[in-house]
Amino acid sequence: MRKPVRLSFIRPMEPELVEQPPKGDEWSHEVKFDGYRTQLIKDDDGIRLFTKSGIDWTAKYKPIAEEAEGLKADSFIIEGEMIVTNEAGLSDFHALRSAITRRPQDLYLVAFDLLHLKGHDLRDMALKDRREVLQALIPAGGHIQFSEALPGTGDAVYHLACEANLEGMVSKRLDSVYRSGTTMQWRKIKCFDEKVMEIIGVQRERGKPAMVLMADKGRYMGGAFVTFKADKRQRLWDQVQGKVGAPPPKGLKKEKAEWLQPGLSGRVRFLKGEEQLRHAMLKDFWEEK
Structure with missing residues (x-):
């Protein structure tokens, strides 16, 4: 008989704020979305969504929780950013609080990491491999979306991000394992x-x-x-x-x-x-x- 799966909130790994994007091919670069860091957990107790500090906000994020039921795995821990977008399609931090209370159906969870899947702890896997598995788990077109890596060098991505009026970018070492706390393996560069x-x-x-x-x-x-x-x-x-x-x-x-x-x-x-x-x-x- 299968043992019940019970997963707990994991303290997030957080990027260090730096002035310049890193150089070299061993980094992947993503948009820095302006929202609330969120951890999505599914186990035998069902779906739960947690804030960055581990507070259960499942009730506030009901439409996302319902959509997460449809992801084809019986247990997982997904890391992402909860956002709402403005008319220009950019994440809008100042509109987020009212969206949570008044129009939660407009929320998006942009998923960028996978820490646990089907009873396996993935934190010792390289980021590149974790994200590959995550991308395969998330269907296109929903309100749970995969955070695509941006093509190009760090400098080029940073320039484009700032030109597009984004808040900034996050650069992560492709071989980085997942460890709670702030790390230089992940770096955020703001515009x-x-x-x-x-x-x-x-x-x-x-x-x-x-x-x-x-x-x-x-x-x-x-x-x-x-x-x-x-x-x-x-x-x-x-x-x-x-x-x-x-x-x-x-x-x-x-x-x-x-x-x-x-x-x-x-x-x-x-x-x-x-x-x-x-x-x-x-x-x-x-x-x-």
């Missing part, structure tokens, strides 16, 4: 964006890098590093000096900052797909006439 925002404050503490504090249409966005050469930096401080003395904006009293009167703007480079500025740098600044 950057640039935008004009208001400079509402500055932070200048001895021994720390100088930062300007930015707002976009009145909403506080966070800080951007000032990396100008000495003469341009001095020009910025001269303009700042004439505007110091504004009261702290609501909710920002704790920030150790000099707050500025309105009228100074700057162009900021920052990581795409983030609620607040991350890895941000001030590229230029000017006084609004």
Whole structure:
């Protein structure tokens, strides 16, 4: 008599954030989808879907759970990203929360790894082989989709991803085994964006890098590093000096900052797909006439 199969949530393997895509043929490159990391488990207890931290969200992802019943295997653990797409067909993180509660039938699970299948633990297999088995398991045309590898070198894929307005890419060593936790065997490379925002404050503490504090249409966005050469930096401080003395904006009293009167703007480079500025740098600044 067959022993019942009971599978448990596995803590995810996570890519390290790096600046540049890796070089060489031993890497595979995928789109970095902007959604919620999800683990899909099927065993003799049925289908379950877990968040990145292991919380059971099967009830929230009901249409995906129902579709997963149709996958032709009696037990598996699939890793993927739960997403919803916008009109342009791109994953839209900001629309995801409301889609989960209001229109779960619009959700997609983009599957990128297979950790367990039909009683076999696959984590010691090479990524390339795990993904081959996964691709064969997932039929085309459904809301559970296979995350295709993108053809080309890391640099070329990164350029195309950013041109297409994607959040970035994930590069994985083809021979990598699956180990929970963050690893350099997998790397994520995010795309950057640039935008004009208001400079509402500055932070200048001895021994720390100088930062300007930015707002976009009145909403506080966070800080951007000032990396100008000495003469341009001095020009910025001269303009700042004439505007110091504004009261702290609501909710920002704790920030150790000099707050500025309105009228100074700057162009900021920052990581795409983030609620607040991350890895941000001030590229230029000017006084609004």
